[in-house]
Amino acid sequence: MNLFLxxxxxxxxxxxxxxVIALSFLPLILMVALALGVGYFYWExxxxxxxxxxxxxxxxxxxxxxxxxxxxxxLKTVLAPxxxxxxxxxxxxxxxxxxxxxxxxxxLLSLVAERRFPALERKRGGSLVLGVFWSLGSTLLAIxxxxxxxxxxxxxxxxxxxxxxxxxxxxYRVMTFDALAEHASKEERRELIRRHRGWLFGxxxxxxxxGAAPSLVWASGALFAAAFVVLVPLAIWxxxxxxxFSSLWFxxxxxxxxxxxxxxxxxxxxxxxxxxxxxxxxxxxxxxxxFVP
Numbered sequence: 001m002n003l004f005l006x007x008x009x010x011x012x013x014x015x016x017x018x019x020v021i022a023l024s025f026l027p028l029i030l031m032v033a034l035a036l037g038v039g040y041f042y043w044e045x046x047x048x049x050x051x052x053x054x055x056x057x058x059x060x061x062x063x064x065x066x067x068x069x070x071x072x073x074x075l076k077t078v079l080a081p082x083x084x085x086x087x088x089x090x091x092x093x094x095x096x097x098x099x100x101x102x103x104x105x106x107x108l109l110s111l112v113a114e115r116r117f118p119a120l121e122r123k124r125g126g127s128l129v130l131g132v133f134w135s136l137g138s139t140l141l142a143i144x145x146x147x148x149x150x151x152x153x154x155x156x157x158x159x160x161x162x163x164x165x166x167x168x169x170x171x172y173r174v175m176t177f178d179a180l181a182e183h184a185s186k187e188e189r190r191e192l193i194r195r196h197r198g199w200l201f202g203x204x205x206x207x208x209x210x211g212a213a214p215s216l217v218w219a220s221g222a223l224f225a226a227a228f229v230v231l232v233p234l235a236i237w238x239x240x241x242x243x244x245f246s247s248l249w250f251x252x253x254x255x256x257x258x259x260x261x262x263x264x265x266x267x268x269x270x271x272x273x274x275x276x277x278x279x280x281x282x283x284x285x286x287x288x289x290x291f292v293p
Contacts, residue, residue, distance in 0.1 A: 175249075
């Protein structure tokens with residue numbers, strides 16, 4: 001718990017550094033350009049397709065009639081944009097996580113290592129190629145889990161539980177590997193994950209819930225079309241900051257845990273010989289072979 005809280009507050013403090021804030025604009029520029037470009041070409045067709053699909057449902061038509069009767073018929077106009085946003089948000093989150101992992105995590109990890117752990121040996125147990133495959137494989141598994149769990153989102157409590165759990169698992173997998181790839185050996189990384197899996201997964205889940213906050217800003221863009229161009233980049237920037245914070249949090253936690261693991265290994269010495277027990281002597285054949293010409 002002490003390591004958990006200490007690394008949390010250190011990550012918060014590091015997020016206020018001008019260097020970290022400046023780094024957060026690099027993924028933002030890329031993500032905004034990508035989001036606006038895709039939105040320019042596919043936003044209206046996507047809304048039209050969803051609206052057509054909704055209007056073709058007999059059950060929803062009965063719901064529209066009931067809403068019209070109680071004076072809430074205007075909700076029909078915002079439902080299609082909200083559905084598109086809910087479908088697009090997971091893609092934005094995954095891409096934001098991967099972009100931060102590629103563009104920000106190495107710089108943030110170097111910042112933490114230089115300031116807190118300058119003497120920590122770099123054993124380089126994870127290569128760049130392995131890290132890319134690890135991130136892509138974890139992302140693919142997370143996307144499959146999301147697709148499979150979509151029907152369960154219709155149950156009100158589960159929509160607040162399942163997506164953050166999946167994002168938490170993905171964040172825990174990607175961020176832990178990136179934080180330890182440079183400094184830990186393969187054996188040390190496996191041992192640290194075995195010892196701290198629960199805390200690391202909890203950090204990922206908390207990050208997943210923090211990542212849900214920008215969705216409110218993102219959804220507001222559908223309700224206030226005039227501010228959509230401003231709110232969407234703001235939401236993406238918040239996503240970037242959330243994942244930058246998680247990168248710092250995992251870096252502080254994992255490097256401190258690695259330092260403690262190595263200190264623990266260094267204190268383990270060979271147990272002394274019991275009192276009164278004679279030391280073993282070489283046998284006669286070894287003595288004769290060694291000293292007799």
